Amino acid sequence: MNIPSRILAALTLAALGACGQQSGSGEPDLLASSGQVVTKSGALVSRYAAARFAEQATFGPTPELIAELEKKGFSQWIDEQFALPASKIDTSPIRVYNSEIPAEGQRAYEYFISQIYPALISSPDQLRRRVSWSISQFVPTSSNKLTPYPALVYANFLQDQAFGNYGDFIRALTTNPPMGLYLDNIQNRPLSPQCIGCAPNENYARELMQLFTLGVVKLNMDGSTVRDAKGVPVETYSQEDVSQLARALTGWRMAEPPSRWDWSNRDGVLTPDPWELAHDYGEKKVLGTTFPANKGAAAELETIVSLLMAHQNIAPFVSLRMIQHLVTSNPSPAYIGRVAAVFRNNGKGVAGDMKAVVKAILLDAEARKGDQIGADSNSFGKLREPVLWFTGVLRGLGCKQAPRWDNNNDLVHPYQQTPYNPTSVFSFYAPTDRAPGSNLLAPEQKLINADTLSARMGGFNFGSTSAAAAAGCKVEPFGEALAASPLLYVNMVNERFFRGAMAPTLRQNLMDLAPTIWGENNNMKAMNLLAYALSSPYYGVMR
Template sequence: MKALTRAARCTVAALPLLLAACNNSQDDGSAAAPTLLASTGQVTVKASSPVSHYAAARFADQVSFGATPALVAEIEKLGFEAWIDAQFALPVPHHDTSPVAHYDDQVRAQAEAANRYFENANLTAMIARPDQLRQRVVWAMSQWIVVSSNKVQEYATLTWINLLNDNAFGNYGALLRAVSTSPPMGVYLDNLSNRPKSDECPWCAPNENYSRELMQLFSLGVVKLNLDGSIQRDASNRPLETYTQQDVEAMTRAMTGWQMAKNVPRGDYTGFDGVLIPDPWTAAHDREAKTLLGTTIPAGQSTTQDMEAAIDVLMGHQNIAPFVSLRLIQHLVTSNPSPAYLRRVATVFRDNGKGVAGDMKAVLKAVLLDTEARKGDTLGADSLSFGKMREPVLWYTGMLRGMGCTAPLRWDATPEYPLPGIAKPSVQSPFMQSSVFSYYMPTDRAPGSNLLAPEQRLLNAEELSGRIGGYGMQTASRLSNAGCQVDPFIKALSSSPRAFIDLMSERYFRGAMPQTLRQNLQDLTATPNGNTPLEKTMPLLQYALATPYYGVIR
């Protein structure tokens, strides 16, 4: 189409830098002027200076699965910190696991029904639950502390997600303890088979799978970090390793001796409830002294005492603060934070001001209220490299929430699959990672650039095709069954192109749709495709959301 000029040349896979180059909007989205708290690097907005609509919508992109008119209005009314406090105060939700507690996963129809329930429960929580900040943090944590239904049953994975819900706003050390005694994790990373070889059990063998990932992926990483995330190097400029193979072996020995409290026979998955318990067999746990990361764990301790001591070592390590802080910043605010931003957040992780390390409430406030996070609340004020790709799940849920949907879309049933399938991003199926390394690595960089841009790895041809014309968005029953309110968009387009563009700008572009995109949409409405009002409207909506103007959160 001739109308697809400049914006069409800016692909969804563009970097934040490219988006800035494409965006020549001059719309005024200025927010209330922030006041810097010099001691923390955070900002506060006085009650006499209300949060602007643009700033509230931008904040919604960082703390939820997509802006809605009600959410933006709530943030405008409460302000940033008060809204966060209100989210902290909401009850902790749990998935209902009973529908998948008993079934035979070797029977295709039963396995299919369990999978449908699992997928629907997860996406519905993202789209519709009011505790959006908790859900967004759980989604973030689940991408670096992985349990996947590709290995464990749906019941176990839902139980795992409930564990993350319980710990999302708690203490990171408590989270690592809960992870270490989680039945789903014990199965997923094989710690249940971790036993020391001894004269009493010559057939036993240590299993390093969990202990290695506990250090590499869940807490420390493989190279030593400064507080600002920069890598420590030796005199030859080689990165210093965080731990050695001897440390892995020591951690493995400290984590021996756990078992399920209840067996999990075929068809009954309730054994994944609760926590792992110490195996009463004395040979199951290595009771010798261990030296872990320079700290000696004394001999003669119990299974629980050794695990507690090992987590204390991790929580006291220099790496854990920048390691966890980077991941939270990347998932919520920007993929490539400045060293100063990372240092400020890591400082709060190390000490919340009361001598406590790992206080997630304090850390989340540090992430979201930092001056670097809030600078872009004034349109155009942030740097060209600031922001993050809208990963497939966030793109999908954001599209649906902007239309007021309350559930995910569903595919039509077929003779081969009699249950309607759940429409979801195929390259990022929630909680179905192919491995413990998740969908991408936090250290992935944009091709040809030194910018961290891990989400870009998922923006392939399959994902872009889905954004442009996938999900069956021109089927009225599919949208209505998901609770989507599409009539306002249809009526706006029927009224005038400008009315439709204004509505799109309000719902998806913070009321500041770039002029280039406005013109492209105006041109496209001159030659509409489709026979029905819905068929004319949805392609325009998906086209606008497939551009980098929406594809990057800035």
């Protein structure tokens, strides 16, 4: 079915305002300078604040994580997460296969999907996972073009890069084989009579500036648009800048020659092509900076990294995108400016320190203001996109994997947003998308449609006892609570998924529905009622 745009608009705006109706007790005192909350009970942070922080910094709260955050506080937990090694997905089972044989290609794709959700929900380095997922959404590749093996290689690459330096990331990204294949820089060659068919390819050069580092208009440090005397936005770069940058990016190749059906050459790094005609050695001028003649591909890459990292846009551009993916879709200019200042200088004179940036985002006073119930504005927060909705449910139920459909054994997952498989380089949605009928930035609302709502109401097969058990989901405690008392059940759902502050309206709705909810057994009834609760705007917004 199709939901009319006016109804989608109403749902979006209702979701943006819904969580302002929460109720709770034990209001904590916010210490804006540290991002910590001290409660009357003596815990370093309140349970509500811990659960809220977990939604921003991980793929969803769990009872164990909340207890850990209450004890350690946010700053110590972040530092301990920084110290953990990067978890990786094992790519070896799909390194060699014949993609022209449909059954082998299908098995590779199924393996790709099956490995993603255990990594997202069970990896101990939850903060790194959340940050690398966030980066993947504005610096994407896609298995649609790459095939499953290099798509997982790219996911592992982002795990290595997530807590590094953004300048180093730009350098590594340019020599990353999956990105070289995805945006065709591996094919970028200067025109030459000696090379039949060689031609510049501007795809990577354009997206490197437009989507990954600078954006299309010049920005002030607070993310606001720079305008000329007539009020017209000032463009960041011209088409000539794209063409000149593409010339500087010529001359990269796979380190090893391709072997039929062996995808290992999609791993590792690209290297400068030793063939002299593969790179354009002429003088270039990009964004007002002259690239001297007779420089090789590796030397020109260093100039590119320095140029982009020195540009006025990169700090607010990257800061806004990271804030949007971790904390709130519509941050204030002051919030963006504070984080951008850390991106520009981590306190030790270093630009692009992503550990410092991530910590600044999560501990900023604007991010932590809502740790005190009812203290934040109704415009703060972000719609829960399909992946974060799904992983939040999985972690809340203690699952180890996504369940499978009983009728065909396919893995259940939100098809509206398959990780590492967006439909285009513009990813799943644009960061500038706004809520219908509103001026609020709400990019994720692009994915909230009839299919999304239907899937959430359907419960993603959690009502199947066998499917849930096979995925390691702990459904039985919810079924037992519902059988004992609707109030006991609602309290359990409240604590597990609503930070202990469920809206009174939703609480009453669940109490009213509990006696009549459909299900073949108590577990199914409990999961069907949970699907109703988690399909509501009260869970649909991370505030």
